[in-house]
Amino acid sequence: MREELLTILEKNSRIAFNELAVLLGTSEEEVLKELTKLEQEGIICGYHTLINWEKTSIEKVTALIEVKVTPQRGQGFDKIAERLYNYPEVRAVYLISGGYDLLITLEEKSLKEIAGFVSDKLSTLESVLSTATHFILKKYKDHGTIYNTPKNDEREVITP
Amino acid sequence: MSRNFLSEKVTGLKPSGIRKFFDIVSEMKDAISLGVGEPDFDTPWHIRDEGIYALEKGKTFYTSNSGLKDLRQEISNYIQRTQGVEYNPNSEILVTVGGSEAIDIGLRAIINPEDEVIIPQPSYVSYEPCAVLAGAKPVIINLKAENEFRLKPEELLNAITDRTKILILPYPNNPTGAIMEENDLKAIAEIIKEKDILVMSDEIYSALTYKEKHISIASIEGMKERTILINGFSKAYAMTGWRLGYACGPQEIITQMTKIHQFAIMCAPTTSQYAAVEALKHGDKDVEEMRQSYNQRRRFLMDAFRKMNLECFEPYGAFYVFPCIKEFGMTSEEFATKFLQEEKVAVVPGTAFGECGEGFLRISYAYSLENLKLALERLETFVTKLRNQKNM
Numbered sequence: 001m002r003e004e005l006l007t008i009l010e011k012n013s014r015i016a017f018n019e020l021a022v023l024l025g026t027s028e029e030e031v032l033k034e035l036t037k038l039e040q041e042g043i044i045c046g047y048h049t050l051i052n053w054e055k056t057s058i059e060k061v062t063a064l065i066e067v068k069v070t071p072q073r074g075q076g077f078d079k080i081a082e083r084l085y086n087y088p089e090v091r092a093v094y095l096i097s098g099g100y101d102l103l104i105t106l107e108e109k110s111l112k113e114i115a116g117f118v119s120d121k122l123s124t125l126e127s128v129l130s131t132a133t134h135f136i137l138k139k140y141k142d143h144g145t146i147y148n149t150p151k152n153d154e155r156e157v158i159t160p
Numbered sequence: 161m162s163r164n165f166l167s168e169k170v171t172g173l174k175p176s177g178i179r180k181f182f183d184i185v186s187e188m189k190d191a192i193s194l195g196v197g198e199p200d201f202d203t204p205w206h207i208r209d210e211g212i213y214a215l216e217k218g219k220t221f222y223t224s225n226s227g228l229k230d231l232r233q234e235i236s237n238y239i240q241r242t243q244g245v246e247y248n249p250n251s252e253i254l255v256t257v258g259g260s261e262a263i264d265i266g267l268r269a270i271i272n273p274e275d276e277v278i279i280p281q282p283s284y285v286s287y288e289p290c291a292v293l294a295g296a297k298p299v300i301i302n303l304k305a306e307n308e309f310r311l312k313p314e315e316l317l318n319a320i321t322d323r324t325k326i327l328i329l330p331y332p333n334n335p336t337g338a339i340m341e342e343n344d345l346k347a348i349a350e351i352i353k354e355k356d357i358l359v360m361s362d363e364i365y366s367a368l369t370y371k372e373k374h375i376s377i378a379s380i381e382g383m384k385e386r387t388i389l390i391n392g393f394s395k396a397y398a399m400t401g402w403r404l405g406y407a408c409g410p411q412e413i414i415t416q417m418t419k420i421h422q423f424a425i426m427c428a429p430t431t432s433q434y435a436a437v438e439a440l441k442h443g444d445k446d447v448e449e450m451r452q453s454y455n456q457r458r459r460f461l462m463d464a465f466r467k468m469n470l471e472c473f474e475p476y477g478a479f480y481v482f483p484c485i486k487e488f489g490m491t492s493e494e495f496a497t498k499f500l501q502e503e504k505v506a507v508v509p510g511t512a513f514g515e516c517g518e519g520f521l522r523i524s525y526a527y528s529l530e531n532l533k534l535a536l537e538r539l540e541t542f543v544t545k546l547r548n549q550k551n552m
Contacts, residue, residue, distance in 0.1 A: 004452060022463040023456040023529075158182045158195035158506060160285045160334075 001026060005034060006043070011144075013047040052147050054139065062091075062107050062136040063114045066100040067122065068129040077101060080127050089117065100132070111135070173289050177512035181496065185506040192535045193506040197334060199398035199479070200526045201453075204446040207397060207439045214434035221430060225422040226414075227255025227406070228433045234440040235406055239391075242366070243376045245384055247408045254414050254421060255428045259364045259392040259405035260286055261421070266360055266388045266407055267294040267326070269416040275325040280311050281514025282482075283330040284362070299324070302516035305484060308473045309338035313347040320351070326358040326388075329377060332365035335513045335522035336482040337458075337475025342375050349380045360388045364405070367396035367447050370455045371476040378408070385410050393432075395478075396447050397439045402432040454479050457525040457532055464536045468543055479526045482510065486519040488546050496521060502545075503538040 001024055008015065008023060017035075021028045038044040053060045072079050077095050084104060085093045092105040104122075108114045118133055139147055185191055202208075226232065232249035239245050247253050256262040267277065267290050277291040280301040291298045301319050303309045316327065329348070331340040340348070352359055359377055366374040378387040392405025407417060421427075461481050465472045472483035485495050492509035500506050508524075510517025525532060 004456075007452070008456070019460075022460055025459050153200070155196050155198060155200070156182070157185045157191070157193040158178055158508060159197040160176065160178050160512070 001030070001034060002038070005031070006038070009044070009047075050143050050145055052139070054147075059109055060107055061109065061111055061114055062105065062139075064134045064136065065104040065106060065118065065122070066096075066132040066134075067102040067104060068100045068131075069102060069125075070127045070129060071101075072127060080125070083125065084122075087117075087121070089113075169293060173292060176285050177493075178285060178508060181493075181506070181508060181512070184497065185500065188500065188504060188506075191500060191504040191506050192531060192538070194523045194525075194527060194532070194535050195506045195508045196524050196526055198400040198526060199395060199450065200528065201398040201450055203397060203399050203402070203435075204439075204443060206442060207399070207435050207446075210438035211402075211431045211435035214431050219430055219434060223255075223427045223430050223433055225427055226253065226418050227428055228430075228437065231255055231433050231437050231440075232406075234437055235408070238440050239376075239389070239408060242373075243379045245376065245378050245389075245408075248411075251411045252408055252414055254407045254418050255433060256392075256405045256407060256421065257425055257428050258394060258403045259362060259390050261425065262388075262390045262392075262405050262407040262417075263287065263360070263362065264290045264293075265417045265420040265424070266390065266409075266413070267291055267296065268420055269413055270325060270358065271296045272325075274323055276321060276323040278316070278319045278324060278327045280315075280328070280330065282309070282333075282335050282510055282517040282520070283328070283513055284334050285513060287328050287330070287362075296325070297323070300514065302514070303336075303338075304516075305473060305520070308475075309333060309336040309482070310340055310344050311348060313351055316348060316351050320355050320357070324355065324357050326360055327352065329359050329361045331361075331363070332369055332374065332477025333480075334365065334478050335480050335508065335510065335517065336520075337478050337480045339369055339371065339374070339475075339477040340377075341372060345375060345377045345380055349377055349383050352377075352386055353382055358386050358388065359383070360390065362390045364390065364392050365395050365478040366391060368451055368454060368479060369477045370451075370458060374477070388413060393436050393439055397436075397443055398450065399432070399435070399439065402429070402435060404428055404432040404436050454525060457527070457529060460529060460532060461523065461525055461536065464540070468540045470539075470543060479524055481523050481525065482520050483523065484520055488543075488550070492518055492521060499539070499542055503542045505535045505538050505542075 004024060017028050017031050020031045069080050071077050081093050084090055089106055089108055090104055091107050094103045096103045106114055106117060118131055122128060122131055232253045235253050236247050236249040239247055263286060271294040273295050275296045276299045277296045278299045278301060279287045280303050288298045299319050301315050361377050363376055376389060378384045378389045388407055388409040390407050393399040462474055465483055470483050472481055475481055488495060492511050496507055496509045508522040510520030510522060
């Protein structure tokens with residue numbers, strides 16, 4: 001049940017307990033118990049909303065920043081990652097294999113603010129060797145969801 | 161034009177009950193339909209991509225009559241890993257234009273005039289006409305709701321005569337959602353062997369079962385040589401428009417089927433065949449995801465029926481439920497028509513799948529949950545209204 005429950009919630013976190021119980025063929029109590037466990041174990045980390053900000057009048061700029069760093073003795077990359085993820089404007093931090101070490105997603109109101117973050121905060125950190133900033137021009141798909149108008153049902157209305 | 165040029169056999173065929181209803185629904189603009197017999201999912205992208213790649217590479221020629229060698233090999237592997245039955249890809253497998261073609265030519269390959277074909281109903285609409293067109297006499301078994309629409313050995317025995325050549329075994333079933341489990345199949349297999357007849361097992365919904373995994377009658381001892389196994393890509397991989405299916409069976413029969421296929425069709429669409437190889441090689445995960453989704457909707461519908469007190473046996477296959485509407489004292493067609501007119505929801509009357517479908521409706525759950533929720537709310541309103549009228 002756990003995997004199926006997570007699969008449903010990943011697509012729709014607003015679904016009601018009683019409905020979940022019906023879909024999974026179990027009781028509401030069981031669903032509630034499992035959900036509590038999943039939250040306590042840190043498997044479910046939040047219930048967020050996916051917003052296509054481009055369709056609002058609110059300005060948002062997102063950048064992906066590649067960062068090369070010197071790992072610190074005894075702590076590897078964790079220490080520097082922590083210094084970065086504590087900034088609220090940093091939306092995601094990943095340790096990456098390949099040409100650089102950390103990938104940061106940064107969301108700000110303007111290009112200028114992103115530039116400010118990179119030059120004032122990021123580059124001045126001692127263990128940061130270099131950075132490369134990429135601005136996102138358009139989001140086609142995010143969190144497994146395609147950002148365009150929904151498709152019509154093109155099937156014939158009745159078929160055998 | 162005074163002379164009648166038309167074939168009596170063809171003009172004598174009853175028009176499909178679905179067609180009639182289709183015309184009514186098509187005129188209603190804002191109706192919600194639960195009447196579709198095909199998946200709502202798009203074909204998984206990697207499969208479509210493989211089709212596109214085949215086109216880009218210029219793979220646009222005929223394939224061999226029986227289908228791409230690679231595809232027949234993959235089909236053989238698939239049946240081996242899901243059913244434990246071994247078919248020789250060189251002589252015992254034929255790739256067809258959908259399962260429908262396999263039904264048609266399978267019957268044509270074995271029927272002599274006056275042969276009888278046993279068809280359990282309610283079932284898919286084309287078995288009976290295909291049997292008639294092949295020159296056979298269809299013998300109908302009216303399956304019963306109290307048996308959950310499974311075929312019972314005594315029903316089969318009653319239908320068998322000296323002229324019986326083949327039984328069509330349509331499970332998992334469209335329109336009832338019924339399945340046959342191992343013990344059901346064993347009992348049928350005993351009779352088939354004893355009475356020396358064949359089986360055409362239409363397993364197009366085999367990937368969509370919600371209890372045990374599907375079992376093919378061909379996997380029962382002594383049955384492989386008596387079975388024409390039909391399957392395809394439409395339902396499992398959401399590939400209806402690609403028109404691709406296949407038949408597996410004894411070499412003598414497949415050889416004759418290939419002959420008809422060769423003269424009538426030449427070969428199944430090449431692009432589809434390349435895409436199908438990809439489906440069989442890497443599509444298991446997609447099938448499982450879709451199956452899980454169907455299962456959730458199935459549970460949702462059964463729960464909704466329980467809540468509105470509508471009688472329905474729990475189906476464990478395909479993507480249909482077959483609720484009983486006898487309590488309302490209307491025929492299936494009357495009910496479906498009124499439901500459509502008053503609540504704007506289209507369902508298919510059970511009678512479209514045989515006379516014994518009277519008193520039942522086929523509701524498809526190849527729709528999103530949101531769609532089903534809306535439609536079921538309307539069904540509840542409708543059912544409540546009818547019950548209130550009755551009690552007045």
